[in-house]
Every structure is written in C-alpha cells, then in structure tokens.
Amino acid sequence: MENEFCKNCDSQRCMKIVAKSNDLNSVTINTKTYKNLYVPEDMGIGGGDYIVFTCCLDCGQIQGEWPLPETDLETLYRLSEDLGIKEN
Ligand SMILES: [Zn+2]
Numbered sequence: 001m002e003n004e005f006c007k008n009c010d011s012q013r014c015m016k017i018v019a020k021s022n023d024l025n026s027v028t029i030n031t032k033t034y035k036n037l038y039v040p041e042d043m044g045i046g047g048g049d050y051i052v053f054t055c056c057l058d059c060g061q062i063q064g065e066w067p068l069p070e071t072d073l074e075t076l077y078r079l080s081e082d083l084g085i086k087e088n
Helices: 072-083
Strands: 014-020 025-029 032-037 050-056
Touching: 025 072, 032 072
Parallel strands: none
Antiparallel strands: 014 050, 025 032
16 A cells, blocks of 8 residues: 655655444534534545545644535535525
C-alpha cells in the first residue's frame, strides 16, 4: 500500500478511519440536526453504512476535495424552508 501524504503539510502521519455506523448517524449543519441517517454520500466522509476518511495527525486536515457543492441535506432543508414546511 502506497504511503499517503497530507495535502496540507506533506506529513506521512495520515490516519484512516473506517467506522460502520449504519443508519445511526447524526449530522448537524449550522443549527439543523438530522438524526438516524445513513452516512451521507456527498460530504467527503464515506457513505452508506460506513464513515471513511483520512485525517492528518500533525495538522488535523481531513484529506479530500473541498469545497463541496450543496449537499442533499442542505438542498432538502432549503426546499422545505421555501415550501414553509417546519420540521422538529
Ligand atoms: Zn497535515
């Protein structure tokens, strides 16, 4: 397996996390929290049953490509606001 270097600081101390969380995830964007979700596919942290990401142990940078476009959760929230649908 090839070494992965941090995109921010070139450190070789990159830690990869693979966590099976199924549909037990809670995601908060700004003040809106969504509970009991599968891992969103469009946030750069894995998807489906698994959280998967790599983080630099020197600078804390999560490895990936950002900024991301509006996520599905943000789109849903924006559309529900537009329609005047209130959620708890
Ligand atoms: Zn780094």
